[in-house]
């Protein structure tokens with residue numbers, strides 16, 4: 001029993017002083033990725049999260065779907081899902097949670113952190129004080145957990161602020177901005193008119209509804225607004241909208257989004273309960289009779305507050321022009337997406353989104369404070385202008401940057417560097433290579449990995465895919481929209497494509513061969529040639545014989561232009577690095593077939609060609625002469641682990657009928673191999689939103705599930721039978737001493753050939 005007598009002085013809470021190598025503040029996706037990547041490099045990490053679960057806006061408390069450069073498959077960013085740890089997390093989430101249950105996202109993230117022995121996780125613990133050792137150095141942080149009444153003193157050489165509002169960076173005195181820059185400052189034509197549009201994006205609260213199968217009454221609380229009918233956006237409200245579809249229930253952009261956050265939340269509660277009152281009791285939604293509110297957010301999703309200044313600030317032109325800086329370490333591709341500050345009360349559209357032609361890269365110098373020597377930044381607070389933040393703020397972009405920070409911390413610790421030192425031109429390559437070795441896919445950066453033993457090997461395989469025929473499956477598709485087959489074509493060839501069409505009347509069809517104007521994007525903004533074919537009524541074959549002989553590899557769009565009197569034959573065959581797209585609208589991400597920005601805002605006009613989500617998106621049946629041969633086994637030596645806009649699939653694919661393809665890697669001399677890393681396909685074009693969406697498959701169909709690896713004595717050195725991940729890292733207890741490796745892979749899906757992007761092998765010294 002504890003019995004204490006009255007004390008005149010105040011009592012102190014229990015104090016725990018912890019020393020570590022990195023303190024990450026904020027357990028949103030950015031903070032989680034920073035912490036896990038650093039921990040996997042051996043860094044001792046304390047991850048402090050003020051709420052009961054991880055994930056920040058992606059958690060079950062807020063329930064936003066994590067999105068990124070694929071822009072929900074609504075723009076031209078092909079094969080653009082973020083790689084590395086965040087992809088591992090998305091694939092784990094898909095495996096366990098293909099129906100998008102928000103509670104399961106929490107468990108996936110908790111498990112990821114729990115499994116890292118180097119991470120001490122402090123949940124329900126809010127950082128509230130920064131202590132410095134000098135003007136430019138943070139010494140320690142103080143945090144308090146109300147659940148165990150403990151105050152923590154957290155000391156470390158490095159800190160990462162991924163708290164959203166930037167509690168650490170703010171208190172440490174780092175330069176920051178809040179609100180929109182004037183257009184002149186960075187020549188940003190999209191910078192908003194502050195008077196009219198406002199300075200800041202607001203908060204949002206979501207709700208979920210449920211059908212109880214019997215009539216349910218609803219009596220609104222007294223604080224609910226009673227004029228929801230007058231909300232401008234309510235005109236477009238549809239009863240089946242809930243969860244992530246309610247992003248427009250937004251408020252607070254005219255207020256102080258940090259210090260007035262509670263007021264903003266309360267206003268949003270008023271709005272949400274008022275909307276539901278309108279739905280249930282206005283008589284305008286009779287189908288709502290059996291519906292009840294199942295869940296309403298209690299923690300608002302915060303979009304914007306402070307942005308801290310790094311040694312570089314990402315701006316509109318970097319995004320539009322896809323400028324690649326020497327120190328790029330991550331990428332983004334969501335539209336620049338700004339919202340009117342009046343949110344739900346605004347007469348403006350709920351958002352204004354402008355896309356770019358392709359993914360842009362983000363410099364490392366955006367990820368540390370220019371003022372505080374030992375402070376990294378991750379998440380929405382990174383060094384970006386308001387306009388650029390409009391894109392970089394989405395969670396998968398935040399996570400991708402977090403991965404770069406996690407690795408950077410490890411390198412700084414190992415070498416005794418400050419974050420800024422690592423930005424030097426002769427050092428940044430070490431970080432970039434370390435990231436790309438784990439699938440970061442930094443755009444347009446092909447660093448040689450001299451430690452990778454595979455680079456000096458000879459590669460052969462039992463078969464290599466050549467696409468001479470994409471077999472018909474008997475299914476016709478009406479050309480309601482322009483439709484294109486995307487194919488990686490080889491330099492110095494003239495191609496002949498034959499397709500089967502069915503016309504319901506005498507008509508004509510135009511076929512256009514398109515490609516992108518630059519190697520930096522997949523937007524088909526150049527017409528190479530166009531031919532029109534007269535069609536008789538009925539089934540017929542047309543032959544598009546290209547006259548163009550292009551002197552470089554390129555991704556071709558073979559486009560069949562819209563004609564509702566024409567059906568085109570489809571195929572069940574699917575290939576990695578080959579897909580179909582349609583010129584159709586995806587209003588959810590402001591894709592109306594074309595992007596036509598006002599003049600002089602510095603944003604490109606172009607057409608959107610976007611895929612259908614699985615199980616849609618079948619290829620067009622065709623014959624191709626000469627066959628497309630972009631899939632040979634030498635691609636294993638290439639460092640890219642996804643198709644790239646310069647016309648390379650970068651993948652080795654076996655023939656479609658090869659059930660057990662073998663890849664042989666041979667060296668003249670024996671090699672001592674301590675670690676192998678295999679990069680399988682994981683359909684980087686598929687957005688994989690984390691919640692709310694139901695996915696057709698728990699595993700990506702093109703990912704190899706089963707394989708075996710043998711050494712030169714035919715000893716089985718590794719086997720895997722239940723793989724669903726993109727990257728498999730195999731660490732051997734004792735190095736394998738061998739002249740060759742044979743990898744036998746098992747075909748999984750009848751219609752998809754086995755594919756493998758890359759294998760790396762390292763000796764103990766190079767791990």
Ligand SMILES: Cc1cc2nc3c(=O)[nH]c(=O)nc-3n(C[C@H](O)[C@H](O)[C@H](O)COP(=O)(O)OP(=O)(O)OC[C@H]3O[C@@H](n4cnc5c(N)ncnc54)[C@H](O)[C@@H]3O)c2cc1C
Nearest residue numbers: 026028050056057067126127163204301302379380393395
């Ligand atoms: C309504 C809405 C819709 C959006 N739509 C999308 C979308 O569809 N897809 C998408 O990807 N992005 C979307 N975004 C943007 C995205 O959610 C945010 O930009 C992103 O979550 C920022 O990541 P973060 O890690 O910086 O912050 P957060 O996700 O907010 O994570 C920060 C974490 O830090 C914790 N924290 C804060 N202060 C402290 C402290 N003092 N001590 C300890 N911990 C602390 C917080 O609890 C939080 O968990 C949307 C945002 C909103 C609000």
